[in-house]
Amino acid sequence: MEGGKRATIMITNDDGIDAAGLRALVHVLVSTDLYHVQVCAPDSEKSAVSHSITWRHPIAAKPVDIPGTSASFAISGTPADCTSLAISSSLFPTLPDLVVSGINMGSNCGYHIVYSGTVAGAREAFFNNIPSLSISYDWVKGKSNLHDFHLAAQACLPIITSLLLEINNHRYPLTCFFNVDVPTNVANHKGYKLTKQGKSIVKMGWKQVTSEAEGTKMSSDMTNTNTAAPEEFDMSCAPPGSLLFAREVRVGGAQLDHDDTDDHRSLQEGYITVTPLAAISHAGIDCQNYFKDWLSTVSESPSSSAL
Numbered sequence: 001m002e003g004g005k006r007a008t009i010m011i012t013n014d015d016g017i018d019a020a021g022l023r024a025l026v027h028v029l030v031s032t033d034l035y036h037v038q039v040c041a042p043d044s045e046k047s048a049v050s051h052s053i054t055w056r057h058p059i060a061a062k063p064v065d066i067p068g069t070s071a072s073f074a075i076s077g078t079p080a081d082c083t084s085l086a087i088s089s090s091l092f093p094t095l096p097d098l099v100v101s102g103i104n105m106g107s108n109c110g111y112h113i114v115y116s117g118t119v120a121g122a123r124e125a126f127f128n129n130i131p132s133l134s135i136s137y138d139w140v141k142g143k144s145n146l147h148d149f150h151l152a153a154q155a156c157l158p159i160i161t162s163l164l165l166e167i168n169n170h171r172y173p174l175t176c177f178f179n180v181d182v183p184t185n186v187a188n189h190k191g192y193k194l195t196k197q198g199k200s201i202v203k204m205g206w207k208q209v210t211s212e213a214e215g216t217k218m219s220s221d222m223t224n225t226n227t228a229a230p231e232e233f234d235m236s237c238a239p240p241g242s243l244l245f246a247r248e249v250r251v252g253g254a255q256l257d258h259d260d261t262d263d264h265r266s267l268q269e270g271y272i273t274v275t276p277l278a279a280i281s282h283a284g285i286d287c288q289n290y291f292k293d294w295l296s297t298v299s300e301s302p303s304s305s306a307l
Helices: 020-031 079-086 117-127 147-168 263-268 285-298
Strands: 007-012 035-042 061-063 071-075 098-105 132-137 177-182 192-194 202-209 244-254 272-277
Touching (some): 098 147, 117 177, 263 272
Parallel strands (some): 007 035
């Protein structure tokens, strides 16, 4: 950074502070010997919590020893809580130059960006005018292994380094943050590709369950139908006599867009996708035009009691 000062990178995630993806990312960044690395991540898995925050009670921050980091804390809150606390000057003495959320076990593309706690960790920094990006690896059960997180971190290192150069030279636009997805076959990826958030979504439904053996959960951020092995729900707190339902993935998986700049399609083609995001999304111009005309007729419409 300016004056030869080392840049500070704050790492968070939603898979939890002990997750292999976060540890691989930290290891790769620390190994460069170029950055001050801080960690502020959930003390347990918080996948698919979106941008939820803790409001009505305090959260706990417990120091954790992660080799090479200047300071690390496990937080009893959400990914958005972790970033918010980390950049508040209450936990760390200085603001980070860059916030990186990840590496998530499972991709985060299309509509699933809305559900993602990983993306929320980066979005919270964006809310506060701090450059950020989220990183996810397209983990597929039976094909992926833990070493792939290390390869994914190495593959994303040039992006992080280049972003810090833009930040140092005051060229980085604070009007967006980045969501990066790394393909399953990371060792043979096709390079970086600028993409846009598409409309892909995994088809999901509900299944009634009657015992712990039947209750399973989806890991990562619901973006991959073949992620980590299912885990059992804790059904001990279910009210007696209640019906229990668990999410299940429907046959068909995610649907691809036809646009070749769609994030999910490009990821499946083997690219490392780099998608600029913002916090505010506007309805399409067709909706704006339609409802502009519609709203002008509302006062002239009959009341609901007359229908």
